[in-house]
Amino acid sequence: MIELAHFQIVAAALFAIGLYGVLSRRSAVLILMSIELMLNAVNVNLIGFAAFADIADPSRALGQVIVVFVITIAAAELALALAIILRLYRNRSTVNVDEVNLMKW
Amino acid sequence: MSLSLIVFFIAAAIALGGALGVVMTRNIVYAAFSLLASLMGVAGLFLTAFAEFLALVQVLIYGGAIVIVILFALMLTRIQDFENLSGNRQWPVAALVSAVVFGLLVASVFSTTVRTVADRQAVSLDDLGRTLFEQWAVPFEIASLVLLVALIGVVVMVGANGRRE
Structure with a gap:
Protein backbone atom coordinates (compact mmCIF):
# COMPACT_ATOMS: atom_id res chain seq x y z
CA MET A 1 0.00 0.00 0.00
CA ILE A 2 1.28 3.45 -0.87
CA GLU A 3 1.90 5.64 2.13
CA LEU A 4 2.44 9.36 2.44
CA ALA A 5 6.11 8.75 3.34
CA HIS A 6 6.69 7.23 -0.11
CA PHE A 7 5.69 10.47 -1.82
CA GLN A 8 7.69 12.53 0.65
CA ILE A 9 10.88 10.50 0.17
CA VAL A 10 10.63 10.54 -3.63
CA ALA A 11 10.04 14.30 -3.46
CA ALA A 12 13.05 14.73 -1.14
CA ALA A 13 15.26 12.71 -3.51
CA LEU A 14 14.08 14.70 -6.53
CA PHE A 15 14.73 17.95 -4.65
CA ALA A 16 18.23 16.85 -3.63
CA ILE A 17 19.09 15.84 -7.21
CA GLY A 18 17.84 19.20 -8.49
CA LEU A 19 19.87 21.01 -5.82
CA TYR A 20 22.98 19.09 -6.87
CA GLY A 21 22.37 20.15 -10.48
CA VAL A 22 21.95 23.81 -9.52
CA LEU A 23 25.17 23.79 -7.48
CA SER A 24 27.41 21.71 -9.76
CA ARG A 25 26.52 22.82 -13.32
CA ARG A 26 27.96 25.85 -15.08
CA SER A 27 25.61 26.11 -18.05
CA ALA A 28 22.72 28.48 -17.30
CA VAL A 29 20.25 26.32 -19.25
CA LEU A 30 21.15 23.25 -17.18
CA ILE A 31 20.77 25.21 -13.94
CA LEU A 32 17.30 26.17 -15.16
CA MET A 33 16.40 22.52 -15.85
CA SER A 34 17.54 21.61 -12.33
CA ILE A 35 15.32 24.36 -10.90
CA GLU A 36 12.40 22.79 -12.79
CA LEU A 37 13.24 19.47 -11.10
CA MET A 38 13.13 21.14 -7.68
CA LEU A 39 9.74 22.73 -8.44
CA ASN A 40 8.43 19.32 -9.50
CA ALA A 41 9.64 17.82 -6.24
CA VAL A 42 7.53 20.36 -4.36
CA ASN A 43 4.54 19.46 -6.58
CA VAL A 44 4.91 15.74 -5.77
CA ASN A 45 4.87 16.60 -2.09
CA LEU A 46 1.74 18.76 -2.39
CA ILE A 47 -0.11 16.13 -4.44
CA GLY A 48 0.80 13.47 -1.89
CA PHE A 49 -0.53 15.55 0.98
CA ALA A 50 -3.73 16.33 -0.96
CA ALA A 51 -4.33 12.61 -1.57
CA PHE A 52 -3.91 11.73 2.09
CA ALA A 53 -5.99 14.61 3.49
CA ASP A 54 -9.12 13.94 5.52
CA ILE A 55 -12.12 13.41 3.24
CA ALA A 56 -14.31 15.62 5.47
CA ASP A 57 -11.86 18.51 5.22
CA PRO A 58 -13.55 21.22 3.08
CA SER A 59 -10.22 22.57 1.81
CA ARG A 60 -8.68 19.23 0.90
CA ALA A 61 -8.36 20.22 -2.78
CA LEU A 62 -6.06 23.05 -1.71
CA GLY A 63 -2.92 21.01 -2.37
CA GLN A 64 -3.89 20.54 -6.02
CA VAL A 65 -4.86 24.22 -6.34
CA ILE A 66 -1.39 25.25 -5.15
CA VAL A 67 0.14 22.87 -7.70
CA VAL A 68 -1.78 24.70 -10.45
CA PHE A 69 -0.25 27.97 -9.26
CA VAL A 70 3.24 26.46 -9.03
CA ILE A 71 3.02 25.17 -12.62
CA THR A 72 1.83 28.61 -13.82
CA ILE A 73 4.62 30.48 -12.07
CA ALA A 74 7.17 27.88 -13.22
CA ALA A 75 6.15 28.46 -16.85
CA ALA A 76 6.44 32.25 -16.45
CA GLU A 77 9.80 31.93 -14.67
CA LEU A 78 11.18 29.60 -17.33
CA ALA A 79 10.16 31.92 -20.18
CA LEU A 80 11.73 34.94 -18.47
CA ALA A 81 14.91 33.07 -17.54
CA LEU A 82 15.38 31.78 -21.10
CA ALA A 83 14.88 35.34 -22.42
CA ILE A 84 17.60 36.55 -20.04
CA ILE A 85 19.87 33.69 -21.20
CA LEU A 86 19.30 34.63 -24.86
CA ARG A 87 20.15 38.30 -24.14
CA LEU A 88 23.20 37.18 -22.20
CA TYR A 89 24.31 35.00 -25.08
CA ARG A 90 23.82 37.86 -27.53
CA ASN A 91 25.82 40.30 -25.41
CA ARG A 92 28.57 38.11 -23.97
CA SER A 93 28.57 35.05 -26.32
CA THR A 94 28.45 32.65 -23.38
CA VAL A 95 25.97 30.87 -21.16
CA ASN A 96 28.64 29.95 -18.60
CA VAL A 97 27.52 31.40 -15.29
CA ASP A 98 31.13 31.59 -14.06
CA GLU A 99 31.93 34.17 -16.72
CA VAL A 100 28.91 36.35 -15.96
CA ASN A 101 30.28 38.72 -13.35
CA LEU A 102 28.88 42.05 -14.51
CA MET A 103 27.43 42.83 -11.07
CA LYS A 104 30.43 41.60 -9.12
CA TRP A 105 32.72 44.27 -7.67
CA MET B 1 2.92 -5.86 -2.89
CA ASN B 88 32.37 22.21 -12.08
CA ARG B 89 35.29 21.93 -9.70
CA GLN B 90 32.92 22.33 -6.76
CA TRP B 91 30.98 19.16 -7.51
CA PRO B 92 32.11 17.26 -4.34
CA VAL B 93 30.85 20.16 -2.22
CA ALA B 94 27.61 20.21 -4.21
CA ALA B 95 27.17 16.44 -3.71
CA LEU B 96 27.82 16.79 0.02
CA VAL B 97 25.35 19.68 0.37
CA SER B 98 22.58 17.90 -1.52
CA ALA B 99 23.18 14.65 0.41
CA VAL B 100 22.89 16.57 3.70
CA VAL B 101 19.70 18.29 2.50
CA PHE B 102 18.25 14.90 1.49
CA GLY B 103 19.16 13.46 4.90
CA LEU B 104 17.55 16.39 6.68
CA LEU B 105 14.37 16.10 4.61
CA VAL B 106 14.06 12.34 5.24
CA ALA B 107 14.76 12.83 8.94
CA SER B 108 12.06 15.49 9.14
CA VAL B 109 9.63 13.22 7.26
CA PHE B 110 10.08 10.47 9.87
CA SER B 111 10.21 12.74 12.93
CA THR B 112 6.98 14.67 12.29
CA THR B 113 3.51 13.24 12.59
CA VAL B 114 0.88 14.48 10.16
CA ARG B 115 -2.81 13.91 10.65
CA THR B 116 -3.66 11.79 7.60
CA VAL B 117 -6.07 9.10 6.59
CA ALA B 118 -4.90 5.51 6.17
CA ASP B 119 -5.16 5.27 2.37
CA ARG B 120 -5.17 7.85 -0.36
CA GLN B 121 -8.50 9.18 -1.57
CA ALA B 122 -9.31 10.89 -4.83
CA VAL B 123 -9.81 14.65 -4.86
CA SER B 124 -12.70 14.96 -7.29
CA LEU B 125 -12.36 17.31 -10.24
CA ASP B 126 -15.56 18.94 -8.99
CA ASP B 127 -13.86 19.71 -5.67
CA LEU B 128 -10.77 21.07 -7.40
CA GLY B 129 -12.78 23.31 -9.71
CA ARG B 130 -14.90 24.69 -6.89
CA THR B 131 -11.90 25.43 -4.69
CA LEU B 132 -9.97 26.97 -7.58
CA PHE B 133 -12.74 29.15 -9.04
CA GLU B 134 -14.70 30.09 -5.93
CA GLN B 135 -12.29 30.33 -3.04
CA TRP B 136 -9.12 31.04 -5.06
CA ALA B 137 -10.62 32.91 -8.03
CA VAL B 138 -8.79 36.19 -7.37
CA PRO B 139 -5.32 34.60 -6.99
CA PHE B 140 -6.06 32.59 -10.14
CA GLU B 141 -6.77 35.78 -12.12
CA ILE B 142 -3.65 37.41 -10.67
CA ALA B 143 -1.62 34.37 -11.77
CA SER B 144 -2.92 34.78 -15.32
CA LEU B 145 -1.91 38.46 -15.17
CA VAL B 146 1.56 37.47 -13.95
CA LEU B 147 1.88 35.09 -16.90
CA LEU B 148 0.79 37.82 -19.33
CA VAL B 149 3.25 40.34 -17.88
CA ALA B 150 6.06 37.77 -17.98
CA LEU B 151 5.41 36.91 -21.64
CA ILE B 152 5.23 40.61 -22.65
CA GLY B 153 8.50 41.08 -20.77
CA VAL B 154 10.05 38.20 -22.71
CA VAL B 155 8.99 39.74 -26.03
CA VAL B 156 10.36 43.15 -25.03
CA MET B 157 13.61 41.69 -23.76
CA VAL B 158 14.39 39.40 -26.70
CA GLY B 159 12.51 40.79 -29.69
CA ALA B 160 12.21 44.56 -29.90
CA ASN B 161 15.74 45.42 -28.84
CA GLY B 162 17.27 43.29 -31.57
CA ARG B 163 15.68 45.40 -34.29
CA ARG B 164 17.06 48.63 -32.87
CA GLU B 165 20.66 47.45 -32.82
Whole structure:
Protein backbone atom coordinates (compact mmCIF):
# COMPACT_ATOMS: atom_id res chain seq x y z
CA MET A 1 0.00 0.00 0.00
CA ILE A 2 1.28 3.45 -0.87
CA GLU A 3 1.90 5.64 2.13
CA LEU A 4 2.44 9.36 2.44
CA ALA A 5 6.11 8.75 3.34
CA HIS A 6 6.69 7.23 -0.11
CA PHE A 7 5.69 10.47 -1.82
CA GLN A 8 7.69 12.53 0.65
CA ILE A 9 10.88 10.50 0.17
CA VAL A 10 10.63 10.54 -3.63
CA ALA A 11 10.04 14.30 -3.46
CA ALA A 12 13.05 14.73 -1.14
CA ALA A 13 15.26 12.71 -3.51
CA LEU A 14 14.08 14.70 -6.53
CA PHE A 15 14.73 17.95 -4.65
CA ALA A 16 18.23 16.85 -3.63
CA ILE A 17 19.09 15.84 -7.21
CA GLY A 18 17.84 19.20 -8.49
CA LEU A 19 19.87 21.01 -5.82
CA TYR A 20 22.98 19.09 -6.87
CA GLY A 21 22.37 20.15 -10.48
CA VAL A 22 21.95 23.81 -9.52
CA LEU A 23 25.17 23.79 -7.48
CA SER A 24 27.41 21.71 -9.76
CA ARG A 25 26.52 22.82 -13.32
CA ARG A 26 27.96 25.85 -15.08
CA SER A 27 25.61 26.11 -18.05
CA ALA A 28 22.72 28.48 -17.30
CA VAL A 29 20.25 26.32 -19.25
CA LEU A 30 21.15 23.25 -17.18
CA ILE A 31 20.77 25.21 -13.94
CA LEU A 32 17.30 26.17 -15.16
CA MET A 33 16.40 22.52 -15.85
CA SER A 34 17.54 21.61 -12.33
CA ILE A 35 15.32 24.36 -10.90
CA GLU A 36 12.40 22.79 -12.79
CA LEU A 37 13.24 19.47 -11.10
CA MET A 38 13.13 21.14 -7.68
CA LEU A 39 9.74 22.73 -8.44
CA ASN A 40 8.43 19.32 -9.50
CA ALA A 41 9.64 17.82 -6.24
CA VAL A 42 7.53 20.36 -4.36
CA ASN A 43 4.54 19.46 -6.58
CA VAL A 44 4.91 15.74 -5.77
CA ASN A 45 4.87 16.60 -2.09
CA LEU A 46 1.74 18.76 -2.39
CA ILE A 47 -0.11 16.13 -4.44
CA GLY A 48 0.80 13.47 -1.89
CA PHE A 49 -0.53 15.55 0.98
CA ALA A 50 -3.73 16.33 -0.96
CA ALA A 51 -4.33 12.61 -1.57
CA PHE A 52 -3.91 11.73 2.09
CA ALA A 53 -5.99 14.61 3.49
CA ASP A 54 -9.12 13.94 5.52
CA ILE A 55 -12.12 13.41 3.24
CA ALA A 56 -14.31 15.62 5.47
CA ASP A 57 -11.86 18.51 5.22
CA PRO A 58 -13.55 21.22 3.08
CA SER A 59 -10.22 22.57 1.81
CA ARG A 60 -8.68 19.23 0.90
CA ALA A 61 -8.36 20.22 -2.78
CA LEU A 62 -6.06 23.05 -1.71
CA GLY A 63 -2.92 21.01 -2.37
CA GLN A 64 -3.89 20.54 -6.02
CA VAL A 65 -4.86 24.22 -6.34
CA ILE A 66 -1.39 25.25 -5.15
CA VAL A 67 0.14 22.87 -7.70
CA VAL A 68 -1.78 24.70 -10.45
CA PHE A 69 -0.25 27.97 -9.26
CA VAL A 70 3.24 26.46 -9.03
CA ILE A 71 3.02 25.17 -12.62
CA THR A 72 1.83 28.61 -13.82
CA ILE A 73 4.62 30.48 -12.07
CA ALA A 74 7.17 27.88 -13.22
CA ALA A 75 6.15 28.46 -16.85
CA ALA A 76 6.44 32.25 -16.45
CA GLU A 77 9.80 31.93 -14.67
CA LEU A 78 11.18 29.60 -17.33
CA ALA A 79 10.16 31.92 -20.18
CA LEU A 80 11.73 34.94 -18.47
CA ALA A 81 14.91 33.07 -17.54
CA LEU A 82 15.38 31.78 -21.10
CA ALA A 83 14.88 35.34 -22.42
CA ILE A 84 17.60 36.55 -20.04
CA ILE A 85 19.87 33.69 -21.20
CA LEU A 86 19.30 34.63 -24.86
CA ARG A 87 20.15 38.30 -24.14
CA LEU A 88 23.20 37.18 -22.20
CA TYR A 89 24.31 35.00 -25.08
CA ARG A 90 23.82 37.86 -27.53
CA ASN A 91 25.82 40.30 -25.41
CA ARG A 92 28.57 38.11 -23.97
CA SER A 93 28.57 35.05 -26.32
CA THR A 94 28.45 32.65 -23.38
CA VAL A 95 25.97 30.87 -21.16
CA ASN A 96 28.64 29.95 -18.60
CA VAL A 97 27.52 31.40 -15.29
CA ASP A 98 31.13 31.59 -14.06
CA GLU A 99 31.93 34.17 -16.72
CA VAL A 100 28.91 36.35 -15.96
CA ASN A 101 30.28 38.72 -13.35
CA LEU A 102 28.88 42.05 -14.51
CA MET A 103 27.43 42.83 -11.07
CA LYS A 104 30.43 41.60 -9.12
CA TRP A 105 32.72 44.27 -7.67
CA MET B 1 2.92 -5.86 -2.89
CA SER B 2 -0.11 -4.27 -4.45
CA LEU B 3 -0.36 -3.21 -8.07
CA SER B 4 -0.55 0.47 -7.21
CA LEU B 5 2.71 0.23 -5.29
CA ILE B 6 4.40 -1.37 -8.31
CA VAL B 7 3.10 1.44 -10.54
CA PHE B 8 4.32 3.97 -7.97
CA PHE B 9 7.81 2.48 -7.92
CA ILE B 10 8.01 2.41 -11.73
CA ALA B 11 6.94 6.06 -11.92
CA ALA B 12 9.35 7.02 -9.15
CA ALA B 13 12.20 5.16 -10.89
CA ILE B 14 11.48 7.01 -14.16
CA ALA B 15 11.30 10.36 -12.34
CA LEU B 16 14.50 9.87 -10.34
CA GLY B 17 16.39 8.22 -13.22
CA GLY B 18 15.50 11.10 -15.53
CA ALA B 19 16.54 13.59 -12.86
CA LEU B 20 19.91 11.84 -12.49
CA GLY B 21 20.26 11.98 -16.26
CA VAL B 22 19.70 15.74 -16.18
CA VAL B 23 22.44 16.35 -13.63
CA MET B 24 24.92 13.69 -14.83
CA THR B 25 24.99 13.65 -18.64
CA ARG B 26 27.63 15.53 -20.60
CA ASN B 27 25.38 16.14 -23.61
CA ILE B 28 22.93 18.99 -23.08
CA VAL B 29 20.35 17.64 -25.56
CA TYR B 30 20.31 14.34 -23.67
CA ALA B 31 19.80 16.40 -20.52
CA ALA B 32 16.71 18.04 -22.06
CA PHE B 33 15.23 14.66 -23.00
CA SER B 34 16.08 13.25 -19.56
CA LEU B 35 14.16 16.20 -18.12
CA LEU B 36 11.20 15.19 -20.29
CA ALA B 37 11.41 11.59 -18.98
CA SER B 38 11.63 12.83 -15.40
CA LEU B 39 8.60 15.10 -15.81
CA MET B 40 6.58 12.25 -17.32
CA GLY B 41 7.56 10.11 -14.34
CA VAL B 42 6.27 12.86 -12.07
CA ALA B 43 3.00 12.78 -14.05
CA GLY B 44 2.84 9.05 -13.28
CA LEU B 45 3.31 9.84 -9.59
CA PHE B 46 0.39 12.29 -9.85
CA LEU B 47 -1.75 9.47 -11.33
CA THR B 48 -0.97 7.17 -8.41
CA ALA B 49 -2.21 9.95 -6.11
CA PHE B 50 -5.48 10.22 -8.10
CA ALA B 51 -4.59 13.67 -9.44
CA GLU B 52 -5.48 12.77 -13.02
CA PHE B 53 -6.27 16.34 -14.09
CA LEU B 54 -2.89 17.61 -12.89
CA ALA B 55 -1.15 14.65 -14.55
CA LEU B 56 -2.74 15.78 -17.82
CA VAL B 57 -1.67 19.37 -17.17
CA GLN B 58 1.84 18.16 -16.38
CA VAL B 59 2.11 16.26 -19.68
CA LEU B 60 0.65 19.15 -21.71
CA ILE B 61 2.60 22.03 -20.15
CA TYR B 62 5.93 20.39 -19.34
CA GLY B 63 6.07 17.85 -22.15
CA GLY B 64 4.40 20.01 -24.75
CA ALA B 65 5.70 23.46 -23.94
CA ILE B 66 8.55 23.73 -21.46
CA VAL B 67 10.85 21.07 -22.93
CA ILE B 68 10.23 22.44 -26.44
CA VAL B 69 11.12 25.96 -25.26
CA ILE B 70 14.31 24.64 -23.64
CA LEU B 71 15.26 22.87 -26.87
CA PHE B 72 14.70 26.12 -28.78
CA ALA B 73 16.94 27.94 -26.31
CA LEU B 74 19.62 25.28 -26.89
CA MET B 75 19.24 25.81 -30.63
CA LEU B 76 19.72 29.58 -30.31
CA THR B 77 22.77 29.39 -28.05
CA ARG B 78 26.03 27.71 -28.97
CA ILE B 79 26.43 24.31 -27.36
CA GLN B 80 29.65 23.14 -28.98
CA ASP B 81 31.70 24.04 -25.92
CA PHE B 82 29.25 22.26 -23.66
CA GLU B 83 31.79 19.59 -22.69
CA ASN B 84 33.78 21.99 -20.55
CA LEU B 85 30.62 23.71 -19.35
CA SER B 86 29.00 20.64 -17.87
CA GLY B 87 31.28 20.05 -14.92
CA ASN B 88 32.37 22.21 -12.08
CA ARG B 89 35.29 21.93 -9.70
CA GLN B 90 32.92 22.33 -6.76
CA TRP B 91 30.98 19.16 -7.51
CA PRO B 92 32.11 17.26 -4.34
CA VAL B 93 30.85 20.16 -2.22
CA ALA B 94 27.61 20.21 -4.21
CA ALA B 95 27.17 16.44 -3.71
CA LEU B 96 27.82 16.79 0.02
CA VAL B 97 25.35 19.68 0.37
CA SER B 98 22.58 17.90 -1.52
CA ALA B 99 23.18 14.65 0.41
CA VAL B 100 22.89 16.57 3.70
CA VAL B 101 19.70 18.29 2.50
CA PHE B 102 18.25 14.90 1.49
CA GLY B 103 19.16 13.46 4.90
CA LEU B 104 17.55 16.39 6.68
CA LEU B 105 14.37 16.10 4.61
CA VAL B 106 14.06 12.34 5.24
CA ALA B 107 14.76 12.83 8.94
CA SER B 108 12.06 15.49 9.14
CA VAL B 109 9.63 13.22 7.26
CA PHE B 110 10.08 10.47 9.87
CA SER B 111 10.21 12.74 12.93
CA THR B 112 6.98 14.67 12.29
CA THR B 113 3.51 13.24 12.59
CA VAL B 114 0.88 14.48 10.16
CA ARG B 115 -2.81 13.91 10.65
CA THR B 116 -3.66 11.79 7.60
CA VAL B 117 -6.07 9.10 6.59
CA ALA B 118 -4.90 5.51 6.17
CA ASP B 119 -5.16 5.27 2.37
CA ARG B 120 -5.17 7.85 -0.36
CA GLN B 121 -8.50 9.18 -1.57
CA ALA B 122 -9.31 10.89 -4.83
CA VAL B 123 -9.81 14.65 -4.86
CA SER B 124 -12.70 14.96 -7.29
CA LEU B 125 -12.36 17.31 -10.24
CA ASP B 126 -15.56 18.94 -8.99
CA ASP B 127 -13.86 19.71 -5.67
CA LEU B 128 -10.77 21.07 -7.40
CA GLY B 129 -12.78 23.31 -9.71
CA ARG B 130 -14.90 24.69 -6.89
CA THR B 131 -11.90 25.43 -4.69
CA LEU B 132 -9.97 26.97 -7.58
CA PHE B 133 -12.74 29.15 -9.04
CA GLU B 134 -14.70 30.09 -5.93
CA GLN B 135 -12.29 30.33 -3.04
CA TRP B 136 -9.12 31.04 -5.06
CA ALA B 137 -10.62 32.91 -8.03
CA VAL B 138 -8.79 36.19 -7.37
CA PRO B 139 -5.32 34.60 -6.99
CA PHE B 140 -6.06 32.59 -10.14
CA GLU B 141 -6.77 35.78 -12.12
CA ILE B 142 -3.65 37.41 -10.67
CA ALA B 143 -1.62 34.37 -11.77
CA SER B 144 -2.92 34.78 -15.32
CA LEU B 145 -1.91 38.46 -15.17
CA VAL B 146 1.56 37.47 -13.95
CA LEU B 147 1.88 35.09 -16.90
CA LEU B 148 0.79 37.82 -19.33
CA VAL B 149 3.25 40.34 -17.88
CA ALA B 150 6.06 37.77 -17.98
CA LEU B 151 5.41 36.91 -21.64
CA ILE B 152 5.23 40.61 -22.65
CA GLY B 153 8.50 41.08 -20.77
CA VAL B 154 10.05 38.20 -22.71
CA VAL B 155 8.99 39.74 -26.03
CA VAL B 156 10.36 43.15 -25.03
CA MET B 157 13.61 41.69 -23.76
CA VAL B 158 14.39 39.40 -26.70
CA GLY B 159 12.51 40.79 -29.69
CA ALA B 160 12.21 44.56 -29.90
CA ASN B 161 15.74 45.42 -28.84
CA GLY B 162 17.27 43.29 -31.57
CA ARG B 163 15.68 45.40 -34.29
CA ARG B 164 17.06 48.63 -32.87
CA GLU B 165 20.66 47.45 -32.82
